[in-house]
Amino acid sequence: MPASRVAAKDSRRRRVVLRVRSRLGRIYVQQRIRSILIVGGGTAGWLAATYLNRALGDSVVISLVESSDIGRIGVGEATIPTLRFTMNFLGLKEEEWMPRCGATFKTGVKFVNWQGKGESFYHPFHERPEAFINPYGAPYYPVLGDGFSLMHFWLAKKLRGETVEPFAYAVSPGPTICDLRKSPRFQDNPRYEVPSAYHLDAAWVAAYLREIGTGRGVKHVVDDVENVELDARGFIARVHTKRSGALEADLFLDCSGFRGLLVNQALKEEFVSDRPSLLCDSAVAMPARSNGERDGIAPYTMATALGSGWVWDIPLFNRRGCGYVYSSQFLTKEQAESELRQFLGPSAEGMPPHHIAIRTGQNRRIWVNNCVSIGLSSCFIEPLESTGIFLVEFELAMLLTFFPDLSFDPVRRDGFNRAVRTLFEETRDFVLMHYVLSRREDTPFWRAVKNETFVTEALKRKLESFRAHFPLLDGFDYAVFRARNYASILAGMDCLPQGPYPIVEHLDPKLGDAALAAVKTRTRELVDNLPSHYEYLCKLYGHPPAPFEP
Numbered sequence: 093m094p095a096s097r098v099a100a101k102d103s104r105r106r107r108v109v110l111r112v113r114s115r116l117g118r119i120y121v122q123q124r125i126r127s128i129l130i131v132g133g134g135t136a137g138w139l140a141a142t143y144l145n146r147a148l149g150d151s152v153v154i155s156l157v158e159s160s161d162i163g164r165i166g167v168g169e170a171t172i173p174t175l176r177f178t179m180n181f182l183g184l185k186e187e188e189w190m191p192r193c194g195a196t197f198k199t200g201v202k203f204v205n206w207q208g209k210g211e212s213f214y215h216p217f218h219e220r221p222e223a224f225i226n227p228y229g230a231p232y233y234p235v236l237g238d239g240f241s242l243m244h245f246w247l248a249k250k251l252r253g254e255t256v257e258p259f260a261y262a263v264s265p266g267p268t269i270c271d272l273r274k275s276p277r278f279q280d281n282p283r284y285e286v287p288s289a290y291h292l293d294a295a296w297v298a299a300y301l302r303e304i305g306t307g308r309g310v311k312h313v314v315d316d317v318e319n320v321e322l323d324a325r326g327f328i329a330r331v332h333t334k335r336s337g338a339l340e341a342d343l344f345l346d347c348s349g350f351r352g353l354l355v356n357q358a359l360k361e362e363f364v365s366d367r368p369s370l371l372c373d374s375a376v377a378m379p380a381r382s383n384g385e386r387d388g389i390a391p392y393t394m395a396t397a398l399g400s401g402w403v404w405d406i407p408l409f410n411r412r413g414c415g416y417v418y419s420s421q422f423l424t425k426e427q428a429e430s431e432l433r434q435f436l437g438p439s440a441e442g443m444p445p446h447h448i449a450i451r452t453g454q455n456r457r458i459w460v461n462n463c464v465s466i467g468l469s470s471c472f473i474e475p476l477e478s479t480g481i482f483l484v485e486f487e488l489a490m491l492l493t494f495f496p497d498l499s500f501d502p503v504r505r506d507g508f509n510r511a512v513r514t515l516f517e518e519t520r521d522f523v524l525m526h527y528v529l530s531r532r533e534d535t536p537f538w539r540a541v542k543n544e545t546f547v548t549e550a551l552k553r554k555l556e557s558f559r560a561h562f563p564l565l566d567g568f569d570y571a572v573f574r575a576r577n578y579a580s581i582l583a584g585m586d587c588l589p590q591g592p593y594p595i596v597e598h599l600d601p602k603l604g605d606a607a608l609a610a611v612k613t614r615t616r617e618l619v620d621n622l623p624s625h626y627e628y629l630c631k632l633y634g635h636p637p638a639p640f641e642p
Contacts, residue, residue, distance in 0.1 A: 123497040125152060129341035131317060131331060131354055133158030135169075135294050136467025136484045137347035138301035139178075141310045143488045146182050155311040157331070157339060168379070168406035168413015169294040170198055170393045170478035172572065173217055173287055178485050184304070191633045192300045194293040194408040197391045197625060199266045199276050199286050201477065203584060205397040206530050213258060213584030214392070215477075216266030217287035218576040240596060242611070243562050243579040245604025248592040259583030262608055263576070265615040272619060273388035275628035285618055289478070291393065291406045293413070313339065320358035327461045327500075328354060342498060346465040350451045350472075355458075355465040365453040368546035369524050371537070372401045372474050375448040376428045377415035380439040382407065384626045384637050391625045395476060396435070397530070400428070400537040403435055404475060409629055410637035414440070417450070417474055422537045444642055450474060458512045459505045464491055471512070473520050482572060486515055515571065521551040522573045522581075528555070529585040558582055561589045 128144060130137050133156060141156050148154075179189065189195070200216035242263045249255045260267045266286050269276065276286035306312050315333040323329040330340040331354075346354035355361045367373060382389070394405035401418030416432040423431070429445050454471035458464065467484045494508040528547055532538040547555075557563070562582070563575040582588065596604075630636050 123499060125342045125495070125497060127153045127341040128155070128343045128345065129331065129339055130154070130156040130345040130347055131158075132156075132347035132349060132469070133298060133302065134347065134349065134467070135298050135301075135481060136349075136469075137345075138298050138305055139481070139484055140345055140347055140466050140488055142182055142301050142305040142308070143178070144491075145305060145308050145310055147492055150309070153311070154305075154309070155313060155339065155341065156305070157313040157315055157317065157333060157336070159316045160314050161316070168194075168291060168408050168411075169297075169481065170201075170291050170404070170406050170475075171289040171481050172478055173289045174482050174485050174572070175289055182304070187632060189300060190290070190292075191409075193296040194410065196291045196389055196407055196409055196629060197276050198289045198291050198393055198478075199270055199391045200260075201393045201395055202270065203395050203397075203526075206395075206402075206526065206532070207585060208532065213580075214260040214267040214270060215577065215580045215584065216260050216264045216270075217289065218264065218574070218580075240599070241562075241576055241579075242604070242607055243576055243583075244593050244596045245601070245608060247562055247588065248596055248601070248604070249608075250588065251591060260580055263611060265611065265618050268615050269618060269622065270390070270392045273390055273625050274619065274622040275625045276391060276622075277628070278621070279623060279628060279631055285622065288391070291408055291413070293408055317353060320354060322358065325461070326359070328358065328463050342462065343496065344463045346463055346469045347467055349468040350449070352455070352465065352469045354463050355455055355460055355469055359460045359463060361460050361465075362456040363451070363453055364456055365451070366473075366520060367452060369520070369548065370452045370474055370527075371419045371421070371540060371545065372417045373450050373452065374420045374423075374425070374428065375415050375417045375450055375475075376425065376432055377413070377446045377448065378432065378436075378440055378443045379640065379642060380405075380412040380414050380436050380443065381640055382410070382412050382439070382637075384409070384629075389625045389629060393478065397532065398431060398435065399535040400431075402476070403432065409633060411640035412439070415448075417476070419537055419540075421540070422535075442642070454513065454516050457505075457509050458487065459508050462496075462500055464508075466491075471516050473516070473523050476523050476526060477519075477573070479519055479523070479572070483516070483519075486572075487512055517548070517550065518571045519573065521548055521554070522577070524548070524551060525555070525578075525581060526585075529581065529587050531585075554578075558587070558589060561591065561593045 130140055137156055137158060141154055145154050200214050202212060202214050204212045243259065246259055246262045255262065269286050276288040277284050302312065313336055315336045317331050318334055319332050321329045321332065328344045330338040332338050344354055346352060348354065351357065352363065356363055390407045396403045396405065398416065400422040401416060403414060403416050406413040414436055416428050418428050425447050433440055452472055452474055455465055458470045466487050470487060471483060473479050490508050490511050494504040496504050527541050527545060530538065530541065533542050562579050
C-alpha cells in the first residue's frame with residue numbers, strides 16, 4: 093500500500109478515535125454534579141458550605157437556604173482536636189477566627205461527681221507519639237505498630253502498689269496544665285505543647301463561616317422552605333420556598349437539625365432512637381458570667397454529674413456556656429432550670445434559658461437517594477464527649493471520599509452510610525461507657541442508669557476484655573476515641589483490669605520508669621514556662637474580655 097494511502101488511513105483512524113474520545117468525554121462531564129443545595133444554616137450548614145467550597149472550588153455551584161426565624165442551638169460548644177485540622181483545611185488562621193468566635197483552648201474534659209460527690213478525674217487529649225515505648229529499637233513493628241503505650245507500664249506499677257498517681261497525670265502534662273489554667277502553647281509558636289481543641293460560641297462560628305463562605309462564592313438564600321418536591325424515582329427534584337420560589341440542585345444536603353426536613357419529613361427515612369441506651373433526652377442551656385482576670389480561664393470542659401444528668405461548663409473568652417443535660421423521665425423543664433440555676437449561683441442570675449429536646453440516635457440511612465443528611469438531622473450522641481461538630485466533620489470528609497456523580501451509584505452511597513454508621517456506633521458506645529461504669533445509685537435517675545440502660549453487644553465485648561487488660565491495639569477502621577481514651581475513662585472510673593498485659597511483664601520495667609519520669613520532667617518545664625491561658629488569649633484577642641450581660 094502506498095505511503096500516502098497508509099497516512100490517509102491512519103489520519104482517518106485518529107479522527108474516529110478523537111471523535112469517540114470527545115463523545116465519551118462529553119458523556120462523562122454531563123454526569124458530573126454541578127450544583128449542591130444545603131437546606132439549613134447553623135454550624136453544620138455553614139461548615140458544610142465552606143468545606144465543600146474549599147474542596148470543590150468553582151466546579152460546583154453551592155447554595156444555602158436558611159430561615160431567618162429559626163434560632164441556634166447551644167450557648168457554648170466544645171470540640172475535639174480534629175477541628176484544628178479542619179480549620180487549617182479551610183485556610184482559616186487562629187488569630188483571625190478565634191477572636192470572632194469567642195474561642196478558647198480545650199485540652200480535655202474534667203469529670204466531677206461521676207463516681208460520687210467530690211471525686212473527679214481528667215480525660216486529656218492524646219496525640220503525641222512520645223506516649224509509646226519502642227523497646228526493640230526497630231522503626232516498625234509488624235504487630236505492635238507504634239509500640240507499647242505508657243498506660244500499660246502505669247497499670248503494672250499501680251497494681252504492684254508502686255504508684256498512687258492518677259493515670260491522666262502520669263501519662264500526660266495536660267491535667268497539671270489544666271489545674272494551673274495554663275495555655276497549651278507558647279505565644280507566637282505554632283506548636284501545641286499539650287494536645288488541644290477549642291471551646292467556641294456556635295452561633296458566632298456559624299456567622300463567621302457564613303461570611304467566609306459567601307465571600308468565596310456560596311450563594312445565600314434567606315427564606316423558609318414550605319415543601320419538598322420529589323421526582324418519579326423518589327429523588328428530591330426541588331424545594332419550594334416562601335419568597336424565592338423553587339430551588340433546584342443535583343445534590344441536596346439536609347442541615348435542618350433535629351427536624352430532618354428533607355431526610356425524615358420528605359424522604360420518610362426512619363430515625364432509629366438510642367433512647368434505651370442514652371437516657372438523657374433534654375437539656376436547658378444558659379450563659380454564665382466569668383471573671384478571667386480574677387479566676388483565669390480554664391483550658392478544659394467541666395462535666396459535673398447531678399441528680400438526673402450532668403452539667404456542661406464551657407469557658408469562652410468573656411463568659412461561660414453552661415447547660416444541664418437530663419432525662420425528662422425524672423425532671424420537668426422547670427425543675428431542670430431551677431437545679432441548673434442553683435448549681436451556677438449568682439453567675440447565672442438574670443440569664444435567659446434555652447430549652448432543648450434532644451434526639452439521640454441515627455437515621456437508618458444517612459444518605460438517601462440524592463440527599464445527604466449532615467449534623468443533627470443525621471445522627472446525634474448527647475454532648476458528653478463533645479462529638480457534635482466532629483460528626484459533621486467526619487460526614488463531610490466521607491462525602492468527599494464517596495462523592496457521587498449524577499448516576500448516584502449505590503455502591504458509593506452504601507460505602508458512605510457504612511462508614512458513618514460504624515463511626516457513630518463506636519463513638520456512641522464510648523459515651524455510653526461513661527454511664528455504664530458509674531457506680532452512682534443515689535437518685536432515681538442513676539438507679540435507672542444502673543438497672544435499665546440497654547448496653548450494646550459491642551460494648552459488652554469491650555468491657556469484658558477491659559476486665560482482663562487495657563486495650564493494646566487500636567483495631568477500629570473508623571474511630572476517634574482510641575486505646576488511651578478508653579484507658580482514661582476506665583482509670584478515672586476506677587475500673588482497672590485484673591492485671592497488666594502479660595507481654596509488658598517481660599519488658600524491662602526501667603523503660604516504663606524512664607518514660608513516666610520524662611513525662612514529669614516535661615510537665616515541670618511546661619509549668620515553669622507556659623503563659624496562663626488568660627494571658628495568651630488576651631494577647632491573641634488584643635484586649636482583655638469585656639464584662640458579659642445578656
